[in-house]
Amino acid sequence: MKIFAAEFIKSCVASEQFPSGDLREVAFVGRSNVGKSSLINSLLHRRDLARVSRTPGKTQAVNVFLISTSDPHLSQFYLVDLPGYGFANVPKTVRMQWGPLLEHYLLGRTALLRVVLLVDSRVVTDQDRQTLAWLRSIRHDPLVVVTKVDKLKANERARTLRQIHQSLGLAGGDAVIPYSSVTGEGKDRLWGSLREAAGRGAT
Numbered sequence: 001m002k003i004f005a006a007e008f009i010k011s012c013v014a015s016e017q018f019p020s021g022d023l024r025e026v027a028f029v030g031r032s033n034v035g036k037s038s039l040i041n042s043l044l045h046r047r048d049l050a051r052v053s054r055t056p057g058k059t060q061a062v063n064v065f066l067i068s069t070s071d072p073h074l075s076q077f078y079l080v081d082l083p084g085y086g087f088a089n090v091p092k093t094v095r096m097q098w099g100p101l102l103e104h105y106l107l108g109r110t111a112l113l114r115v116v117l118l119v120d121s122r123v124v125t126d127q128d129r130q131t132l133a134w135l136r137s138i139r140h141d142p143l144v145v146v147t148k149v150d151k152l153k154a155n156e157r158a159r160t161l162r163q164i165h166q167s168l169g170l171a172g173g174d175a176v177i178p179y180s181s182v183t184g185e186g187k188d189r190l191w192g193s194l195r196e197a198a199g200r201g202a203t
């Protein structure tokens with residue numbers, strides 16, 4: 001599969017700004033600093049389309065990118081970077097605004113194919129578990145991606161991945177995708193899952 005184009009469309013801070021039309025969407029969500037921007041860049045083979053920030057949590061916006069690929073089911077779609085949660089230093093006023101924005105997005109988008117939930121391979125938090133439970137309660141069964149796996153020691157890796165699976169309360173059949181934006185591990189698997197979701201959702 002080839003990526004023909006990846007273009008930033010807009011940053012939405014209110015639900016009226018979400019794109020109109022009927023293009024399909026894939027949304028990425030996770031704790032601030034989980035590696036979301038890095039993953040989006042690596043997935044799209046772009047160096048800095050989604051900004052990789054050292055001061056996470058400042059942008060509480062829904063960022064929309066338009067992607068076109070050679071896959072017939074994903075020939076054009078929106079990749080949506082949702083605001084990160086769980087960043088303690090974000091001012092309360094900002095935190096209070098992102099909850100409803102995220103909720104509006106997740107409850108309202110009819111062309112949303114799949115939500116991808118990112119968790120850090122080194123620490124899964126209560127908020128990650130709550131987010132997973134909440135997504136399920138609103139009928140989004142997210143694809144779980146475990147980030148920064150290049151940081152795991154080879155001899156701990158299998159056990160750590162098992163523990164993450166367990167601590168998220170996933171069922172035996174639910175796969176998690178180990179991902180590294182540094183080595184590129186997981187990229188093909190993640191694209192494969194997105195293509196599969198798009199194929200299933202095809203009409």
Ligand SMILES: Nc1nc2c(ncn2[C@@H]2O[C@H](COP(=O)(O)OP(=O)(O)O)[C@@H](O)[C@H]2O)c(=O)[nH]1
Pocket residue numbers: 030031032033034035036037038039051052053054056057084147148149150151179180181182183
């Ligand atoms: N070793 C390693 N570091 C990563 C990886 N992904 C992100 N990082 C680092 O983690 C920090 C946060 O990444 P960023 O993509 O900005 O996270 P975001 O806040 O979720 O968008 C940055 O310092 C990145 O360089 C990864 O796969 N491996």
Ligand SMILES: [Mg+2]
Pocket residue numbers: 036037038051052053
């Ligand atoms: Mg980011």
